[in-house]
Amino acid sequence: MSLSETGNVSGRVQAKREISSTVAGRPTPGAPGGRKLSTNPADTRDVVAEVALGDVETFVSACRAAREAQSAWARVPAPVRSQVIKRAGRVVEANKEALARLLTREVGKPYAESLGEVQEIVDTCDFFTSEGRRLYGQTVPSEMPDKQLFTFRVPVGVAAIITAGNFPVAVPSWYLVPALVCGNAVVFKPADYAPALGDALASLLRAGGLPDGVLNVVHAGGEQTFSGLEAALEAGLVDKVGFTGSTAVGREIGALCGRHLQSPCLELGGKNPLVVTERARVDLAVEGALFSGFGTAGQRCTSLGTAIVHESVHDEFLEKLTCAVEVAPIGDPTEDVLYGPMLDRKFARSFEGFLEDLIEPHHSVSGSTATGRITPENPREGFVGEAERGLFYHPTIVSGLRQEDPLYSTETFGPLVGVMRYGSFDEAVDLANGHGYGLSAAIYTEDPAEAFRFRERVSAGMVSVNNSTSGAEAHLPFGGNARSGNGSRQSGVWVLDQFTRWQSVNWDYAGKLQKAQMDVSDLPADGDFRLRC
Known part of the structure; x- marks a missing residue:
């Protein structure tokens, strides 16, 4: 498996190609949001790719496809899901130099830094390969006899991930990899100035064996993306939003999610x-x-x-x-x-x-x-x-x-x-x-x-x-507070709280109704306690 310079997984290198959104494993037809050229910022005459942009309906249809695919993906045992990520990590590793060259070409990052950024994807895949076997819950003691209490991590559902282009493959992997290991389906919107890199990352992750619809990619402008997210939230198609970008846009996304009683993962700016x-x-x-x-x-x-x-x-x-x-x-x-x-x-x-x-x-x-x-x-x-x-x-x-x-x-x-x-x-x-x-x-x-x-x-x-x-x-929490974010964290085990929800279960085998806080046995009076050796 090899990666062309504009991001497609193939056996040949291309100078330029057209990129479009991918929904349920298939490229979307047309360009309802218009067309955009991605150029090399170190040589603006060098066109990296032509992008067919989607619109509001493209975003909503991607969320709908993710919703349809998510339940089957969640039923795949977590250790098996993590093996998909393990294979994806090896595919990325095999394409490290090609992806780094594309990184340098599309966003102008020095090649040594580009190699380091691609290595961050590999490290993230390696870390979460093990976390698929460690999505632990707890057994909790009950206050009543013949009763057991448990907690489980369950997927949130569909995650919409919108990222910036200064780290156009490493930062998305911090969202995509744990979200997928946890059993969620994803709609990924890369930065509009790094579309070939977003397309490349998604192609490499899919090469690990992701089913169609579990990872969808939408290329769209900012206004279309925000309106599409708003429509998808209104339709109940999105359960979690992850955003990396400016504080100003983060505030707008936070307000939008708040109206739908959701807590987004916001990683914003810094001084x-x-x-x-x-x-x-x-x-x-x-x-x-x-x-x-x-x-x-x-x-x-x-x-x-x-x-x-x-x-x-x-x-x-x-x-x-x-x-x-x-x-x-x-x-x-x-x-x-x-x-x-x-x-x-x-x-x-x-x-x-x-x-x-x-x-x-x-x-x-x-x-x-x-x-x-x-x-x-x-x-x-x-x-x-x-x-x-x-x-x-x-x-x-x-x-x-x-x-x-x-x-x-x-x-x-x-x-x-x-x-x-x-x-x-x-x-x-x-x-x-x-x-x-x-x-x-x-x-x-x-x-x-x-x-x-x-x-x-x-x-x-x-x-x-x-x-x-x-x-x-990859194993240390990343994120900030105040104008830098809402306290959510990426990377390491801490990001699992962004892409799972806690579910508690109480299992009563007493054969009769026991009511918590009401049927608790009285403790003996203080004078009845005796120390026996």
Whole structure:
């Protein structure tokens, strides 16, 4: 089984093909939502795929197909379902390099990062292969004789999964794999700027042996997707929504699900702080800031937003980070670079707006590099490749931030890192929490007490000590709080609570009606208790 460069499982490589939604195992005809070209952001002349977009009815029909397939899939024993995922993991592993090349081509992620992202799918499949044998319930003691109490995990039903394109295959796998192992059917809506990758991931997972209708893919624009989700919820076709994306859209999806008494799994944005204390190894902190602030061109939900640096090491840190950024290779993502292009034109436009609106007169833009788009007229020394072909942007470091600045609390989703100074530990914690997000945070210190106190008081769902704000492992819970999400978690055993519901069973074999809380035998009086040896 091999993967073509545009995502289809086949024996040959194609330069371009048309992609459409897949419902109940079959491509959907026509393009009721119009057509869209997916292009390479590192070379916008390179068309990766042409996408036939679906509409509201496409989304609803996919949910209906999932509903029809789900009950039979749920009856397949969980250990057998997990074997399907095990086979899918091996298919992904066999296609690792091809899928990574497609990742680099469609979203511009450096190839080394792309390989790491594909490995995350393999790791997720490997982890949940075992969880199919560990969907444990409990036996609970009853307060009455001749009665047994049990709990069971049962599938939620149909899950609608809508994801972003900055991690277009790894993050969807965090939803799809556990949802399928738990016995759910899925409707997957990939990012509209990464359709070939969504199609590829679904094809590889189906190659593990998923029945038709258990995993459906809908390619559609944002408005059609939201209206389709609304219609599917109204029709009772969706039981769980998983969404990774912006906080603004997450609020809308949360409100929609709330009207239907559902609790979605929301993984949203971040303004992730990195605290550098006076006891930090500054060189290590600079290394972490460079990777977490500028990796993937700052387009991760866990990207470093603001470095909060103790006044005693602030100038040293800023100088060293500036030097590291100035010499970092940037450009063609097929080469060994720190980062490549912006993912899509819409993010490039937004980032340009942030540069224009959020940098204020009291800020300092560090270093000798320019800001904005890298072009022949606005060049970057040492750029790798031909800048005019793609959506490449200068790395930007802005120091002199204040807590009241909009830049302090705005997720810029681009290669921009703010730097601010602090005096006391309490001030550092306040700055690490004050932006209103709660996804990821890091602290660099050689003092264990400082690390533990930071962990206790920071509001982030994920905390790193002497490591970057970015990075996840398949067996550790991933997610945030406040503006970063609704407290739900992905990955590890914790995500099972998103895709199963608890069912309790009481089995009475007394041969008579026993009423809980009413027929409980009285305890003997205190004076009747005797200790017997």
